[in-house]
Amino acid sequence: MGFKSNYQGGTSIESPEALLLDLRNRKIEGLLSHQADVLRVYQEKMNVPDVAMELPTGSGKTLIGILIGEDRRRMQHERVVYLCPTKQLVHQVVEEAKNKYDIHPIAFTGSHRKYNPLDKAAYRDGEAIAVTTYSSLFNSGPFFDK
Structure with missing residues (x-):
């Protein structure tokens, strides 16, 4: 007999602070006082x-921004774009989020014509935060709209 799941893909976490505590594979114990503030x-x-x-x-x-973005993505069902000034920082943010916080954003750098179709779909479907540069958002034909 098969099991049926009633999972709707949502979450009941009420704040970014609570979200951090719910991330079981994180490498940090918690927030610093000024981060919590x-x-x-x-x-x-x-x-x-x-x-x-x-x-x-x-x-x-990075932790504050990623937590806020992940909270909005999960709770508000919003698409989230986390902006960085350089490509190097884009990749640093993505690695830090994955390795320290157990949040899995996607780096979008270079020409949007070369973005991985699965990554684009994950962002558009609200399944992952997009991390990119300011210039990727504020250019003449951006992939990120609305």
């Missing part, structure tokens, strides 16, 4: 459509 401020303003943050070098922006 930033996420709590975000929670107060989470209905704003575009979010930008500024923190000093080495303060943990």
